[in-house]
Amino acid sequence: MYRFAVIVFPGSNCDHDCYHAVKHVLGEGCEFVWHEEGDLSGFDAVIVPGGFSYGDYLRTGSIASLSPVMKAVADFASRGGPVIGICNGFQILVEAGLLPGALIRNSSLRFVCKWVDIRVERNDTPFTCNLEVGDVLRIPVAHGEGIYFTTVAGL
């Protein structure tokens, strides 16, 4: 059985969804890891869940990206461990510098909360290896800062 870590920050609110998906849908081991922890040894995968960590203060994900646990997440990733950031978790990984780019406020002047279609571009990742390139997934999104900004090289 694999062991998944779900990182929990003050303001995380999709942590229980992740726990449910791993534990009850996949049937794998799953534990919550509080953001003040500094040790991820013994885990096989790390999930940084969505929510509003630290109330989105300063910049979305910025304060959470400096939590003690993020040092452990960076070490885990540098050893080749799979890390996935969902929603605010993705924003945190970007702020932590583990992924390139940054997120800025929506140009639509709205909080966007809807279902979107996303296309699988690569299936050589641990997260998409059971999918075919070109598959379309229907995924819910909810964000105020949803414009991904990066250099052409970063893409």
Place this chain on the structure above:
Amino acid sequence: MKEYKVKVEVKLKPVVLDPQGKSVLSALRNLGFGEVEDARIGKLIELTIKDGDAGNVEERVTEMCRKLLSNPVIENFDVKVEEKNV
């Protein structure tokens, strides 16, 4: 003992879209301020710092900007140090 008031101005880089600024611009025009050409929104962060010398304070605050107060991918920052004797 010396005390420093430090003002950190954080602004989006000119190339980065500023939807907040755009919406404020359109609201100002709706109010009749048609002369406004552009509006961009940044942040002002005021720090009170004790001890150290002015050069060192500026250096330390610049480091704070790089590590937390600004995101160098999308923002520029400006640091102004004001000295006060207390």
